[in-house]
Amino acid sequence: DEYLERESFETSYFSTVAAAQEALDKHTAASAARDNQSVTGSSAFSEHWDILIIHMVTSKLDSHTMRDWETERNHIKSIPTLEEFNSFLKNRADLLETMEEAQSQKHTRRHSDISHNRPKTFVLIPTTRINCEALNIPSHIKLADPTFSVPAEVHMLLGADLFWAVLSNNRINLGKNKPTLVETTLGWIVSGSIQVPYSKHNKMQSYNTVHCHFLNNIELEEKLDKFFEFESVSTTQQSRTKGESECEQIFTQTTTRHPDGNFIVTIPLKESPECLGDSSQQALIQFKSLERKFNRNSEFKQKYTDFLEEYQTLGHMSENTNPQDDKTSYIMPHHGILREDKLTTKLRTVFNASSITSSGKSFNDIQYIGPTVQDDLLSILIRFRQHKYVVSSDIEKMYRQIYVKEEQRSLQQIYWRSDPSEPIKLYKLNRVAYGTASAPYLATRCLMQLGQECTDKNVGETILHDFYVDDYISGNDDEQTLIQTCQNSPTEFMGEKC
Template sequence: MVVGSNILPKILVLSLKNDIGGSLIAQNTIFGWILSGPVAQPITSLSTQVIETMTDPLGDLLKKFWEQEEVSGAQTQTDEDTICEDLYRNTTYRRNDGRYVIKLPFKPESPNSMALGHSRLSAQQQYISIERNLEKKPDLQKIYAEVLEEYQTLEHIERTNAQEIIRDGKYFSFYLPHHAVIKPDSKTTKVRVVFNASKLFHSGLSLNDVLHTGPILQNDLMLVIIRWRLYKYVFNGDIEKMYRQIYVHKEDQDFQRILFRESPSGPVEDYKLKTVTFGVSCASYLAIRTLHQLPEDSKPKFPQVAKILVNETYVDDILSGGHDLNSTKTSVSQIIEVLKSAGYPLRKITANNRSLLNEIPETHLLDSEILQFHDTSTTKTLGIR
């Protein structure tokens, strides 16, 4: 035990013995006897350095451990969250084909004290610059054009006029710059077109500046995976183009305008994106909130689906299962049917038992030979191989 000299008098007891072992003195203390003095034979010594510190590193480490292990409580709803939820419930509806139509959650200050300015000219200059860069990469340019042409084929964009919408000196339209993001390891979408709603234009504000982001509804990834691993039989699937299966109210679509032309020699044309767009700050909230609304609308007929869509989904990935084959098969068929009713196709489906995949078209599977293991047979779910 190492003690400071300032507390030595406090631990001594009135008892002393001389000539211990021929040369040592023994002093009694409240902790027991201590020896001091010279020794005749050589001994191995231990050098100890004591440093006084004002911090409590052990306490800090314990505190961090407790905080890390703490089960998080329910999130407190903010005023912004309440506004977004009220707007969603009061304005969201389903079309005849079952797809949802939502409104963008504009802040109450918009457009009075937070007004957007003109954006088309700057967006056109940026588009032409990106187009020049794409010309140096013909393969990427071709894929990029095909992605935007797919938007037209699926009717996710609509051609509009080149005039920005102005009322009382305020702009009620906004042009989104866009660029390519390459995903070489993706089995399906190698190139994704990303729209930049955070771009500042003439007024010094972006579209994201005048929109509420919305509450965070995304599940904790670790909890989703842990729940998934508790099942004996598991399946996994990806909601294809999840954001783009949800439509935006017609009066809000002009805030999602883009510029595009199929050929550099043709005229630049104006379009408006008709669906929820990745890159708009509230897109994640709107997509997940709509996914949570679907089981509410389907609960009487499919009670099992609510648990899956609310608790066993991470953004557009479904990770669920069951403890016996029959209940798991029921979950697979019900989740596919409910998602399909809202225009959500479930694709890239995998499972750990072949019978769970028997009634699913091969084109909807991630890999038809996924359970025929080879040395190089791997797949990834949420980045985990």
């Protein structure tokens, strides 16, 4: 009963701390946003208001959040901006919000143990020297740490399972406003409140302390540190590299909209495409190899032909009738993979933009990969598990919803003919092609842009935070609200409200 009572207290305590921390971080983030709006209007702070506001807000942070912010600053090469600081606070609040509060005050069978980890601490315990003579500890008691009254660093943090295993039932209460002696397999420990004077007027101050006087094991401590390093969930975002920043700059400066509403993007290149050599010979060899495979498998040929005919019918590729007019050119080999275990797409066509040209470089070699712009999968799944009702779906032909700038389409060409008796023709791919290095970034970045431009706040939030690549993973605690969301699918949201 005593064990269950303590476990119930710990569950309630940590859930309360998490809720309080969540509220504090959200309040701090909101305050920072309000300060942002009020200060930016003043010309006096036009240059240094970011630094000033960050300084004011950080003074209100708790020690844990402040430590994480210092860690985050180490990853930022330049002076941190207010936008980066607000992003840090929001990410931390989102993580704390996903911690589910216990619904019962008592231990239930459906209970998961939580490991509460702290880095190695240099806090001295106790914070001041204690007068042992005033405690009247019996002389026959052998303490696990005879010098417990002298301020010293914590030697080791023990898990709850091990802590209760070393305790025995023998206890000695030293009296009112005095601690309790508890016997363990390693000796007696001192636990409880100690009243000590803290001023010249001899007023009393209470210290609630629990001391576990065990020997320090350096090797074990290092292993635990590594374990918690692997298991921890980071609340900070890695700073972008120079290449990622340039990639983002290309997108923001060159992306436009087609009359049909779809994005027109520029493939982010880190080198001039003029460095590419001849790619036609390798592409032609692999296409003829593909045709030989068609002769051996008629079903494979039919599916492949249907796929590329649909590609052409939808306008996603078009014949290049004047290849001599192209300043630069790259022809991608392509092949197909049959996946009989799939219920929908049994054939997957692969465009190989990593094929080396005669110069030793491929199209993928000269592209930026781009930064990750969506929330990490773990955060999305953690939020997904908090909902009472959930839904999942995906965007059909996500990459092919995005136009490539016309001047770059000659870098996305393939050989094709549906009948061996016909001449081999050259086709340009007009849309973002899977198999190119920048395709995942371009597709997800366009999706994020939709979320940022969306006039409906709720729709914008679900686009920004509930997508992993093209997979939509979301939910709601209200069934009717979720049904309404499903009826107005994210694709319709994008078309009508974004």
